[in-house]
Amino acid sequence: MTDESLFREVDEEVRQDAYKKLWDRFGNLFIALAVVVVGVVGGIKGWQYYQQTQSETAAFVFSEALKKAADGKNDDALAALKAVKHSGYSQLARLREAAILADTGEAEKAVAAYDAIAADASVDPALADLARIRAGYLLVDTATPDALLGRLGKFDKDGEIWRHQAREIFGLAAWRTGDYVMADRYMNAIFADPETPAGMRQRAQVMVQLIAPNLPKS
Known part of the structure; x- marks a missing residue:
């Protein structure tokens, strides 16, 4: 399985939750600003119009950048993503920049980009994770x-939204280094979790079958 397909599965499994948390974060800011200017109808309308136009512009630029990436125009896509300034979309743009680096074989640069996002305190926690x-x-x-x-x-940890992906990563790393007992533990944890996404459960089942012949005989 390629990194790109893994990314696609990860995106599909958490997109709704990540966007909801992002809106929860910045939505509170918009509400607070509205409270500050309550009573100043013209000011409120002006601010709302400004925010709307800024958001719409960022959405368009972000969408165009994704189209360029889909067409294989990665340099153009990266340039367009760097132009996204709206707070919410800029965080998504940074994630997409890192993904393009990964897709084009720049794994070290991609990891550095992801690490920079994760270390940035201004980034929404869901996107940092x-x-x-x-x-x-x-x-x-x-x-x-x-x-x-x-x-x-x-x-x-049970209950963590990213536990399935983290355990898959740990299991694959253990398999690669020959720690079959540890690999089996993580893959079985994924398989046994009723909340595991279907695609990941299937991968875990395959890995359990591959690991089994390498386990110590009891």
Whole structure:
């Protein structure tokens, strides 16, 4: 499975939750601003119009950048994404920039871009965590299991939204390094979780079958 297809699955599984949390974050700001200027009808309308036009412009630029990326015009797409200034869309643009770097074989630069997003306190926590997970998938073939645990260990808890992806990363890294007992533990945890996405459950089932012949005989 390619990094691109993994990214696509990750995006599909969490897009709604990430966007909701992003709106929750910036929506509160818009409400607070409206309270400050309450009673000044003209001011409110002017602010709302400004915000609407800024958001619509950012949405258009972001959409055009995605089209360029889909057409393989990655340099043009990156340039367009850097032009996105609206607070919410700029965070999504940074994620897409990193994804384009990954898609074009610039794995180290992509990881650095994701790490920068994750370390930025101004980034919505849901998107920062998405950046951490994407970096983890890029590193699964090269980083040590301990290094990946250091990056993503906080997600290895029941109830964490990213637990499935983190455990898949840990399991794949353990498989790669020959720690079949650990790999089996993580893949079975994914398979047994009733909230695991269907596609990931199927992958975990396949991995459990591949791991089984390598486990110590009881």
